[in-house]
Amino acid sequence: MTSSRTRALVVLLASVGLVACAGDAEAPRAALKEDAPLLTAGPVVFGADGLTPPLSIPPFAGASVALWATAEPGVCFSLASLVDFQGRRWVDRREAGPYCLDCGVRTSLAQEEALFVLSGGGGFAPHEGFTVRFGLMACETLTPSSRGAAPRLRLEWRPRPEAPTMRGLLRLRFLVSRHSLLFRQPGRQRELLERLNDELAEAGLGVTLAASVELPDAAPEARFWVTELSELSALVARAPPALDATVDVVFAGCLRYDDPFFGPPVSVEGFTPRVGGGAGPASAVFMPGLRCDGFGADPTNAPMETSARVLAHELGHFLGLYHSVETDGTPDLLDDTGEQNIMNPHPSRAGARGWSPSQRRQMLSHPWVSRVSDPE
DSSP: OOOHHHHHHHHHHHHOOOOOOOOOOOOOOOOOOSSOOEEEEEEEEEEETSSOOOEEEOOOOOSEEEEEEEEEEEOOOEEEEEEETTTOOOEEOSSSSSSSSSSOEEEEEEEEEEEEEEBBTBBGGGOEEEEEEEEEEETOOBBBOOOOSSSEEEEEEEEOOSSSSSSEEEEEEEEETTTTTTTTTHHHHHHHHHHHHHHGGOOOOEEEEEEEEEETTTOOEEEEESSOOOOHHHHHHHOOOOTEEEEEEEEOOOEOOSSSSOOOEEEOOOOSSSSSSSEEEOSEEEOOOOOOOOSSSSOOOOOOOHHHHHHHHHHHHHOOOSSSBOTTOBBOOOOOOOOTSSSOOTTTHHHHOOOOHHHHHHHHTTTTTTEEOOOO
16 A cells, blocks of 8 residues: 555544444455455444444545445435535435435435445535545335444445546346246347447447356246345345456346335336445346246247347446436436436437437446556
8 A cells, every 4th residue: 555545544443433343244256356455444333313423534535426325234324414525515315215306416225234435526525625524224114213223334436537538338247037938048148238338339348258057946037126136136146256346237027116105016117126236235236037927928028129129228337327318307416318318217218329528537446347448
């Protein structure tokens, strides 16, 4: 570690009153791969109000920063405060729901661990430094919660530079159930990958297939909700552990979003458990292979172009993008993103195409994207 990085780490640890505790939670898998080492703060304890102490990220040389927050098993939390070094508040409270709608910087609720990628834009400049606090959330109701058994949180962070000209490369691993037309069809898998690269080209992102794993005994249906992901996790668990910084894409059977408050269950075109991806239960992208109106039929034969577009949309979520406009009419915070962008809530529609410059910046800031310099 260089002397400048050592000073930055000292500033960070001093700001949070670091406590050394036996039995600290282990660090998450090494998904943040850069030359700079991870800087660590914690563990810190959620207070009686359900909030952590302020955690300060000092100024750094770079354009974006990845924060990895890890809590104890079964604990849900969200970003409750984000204040830059000029005193401007970008997040000022915990909002009920799976993600905040009124924040100046949008983030998603986390379960046990989360990756927050802050790339700036809209006036927010993370490289100038900022302070964050995290707050407990009730996993059952997605509402702010007070402290129960004094859970702890550990924070790791790493800045990333911004290359003047570059492309990005993302490694995928296909987990293919027998309910998908891709099962034991390497030709179809290659075609999907080619069409997916076509969809992502405008964003400066390419994908490569690291491996393909068969799931012959996968269940024909998986039901899930924001914090009830056990059936999705079970699909991922059928495969050996993935390499670091590799996104699992699970081609499953019928996928049903089973909201306990607003039923009945509905089928989905694709699902990513958490915007930002890379952390928490069922860290993967999920694509359906069966219609949900009966399991006796053959796998759904969706056009390959449509499947590639939906998968590109879901990878956008994994890399930190929200819908260009939510189903309730709430627009994206990215001022250069139109409603008919590929991140429209219905990506299979013919008009939902393309990426904005801000979306490109956000996706390429994700730490799982390898940077490839363009030739001079």
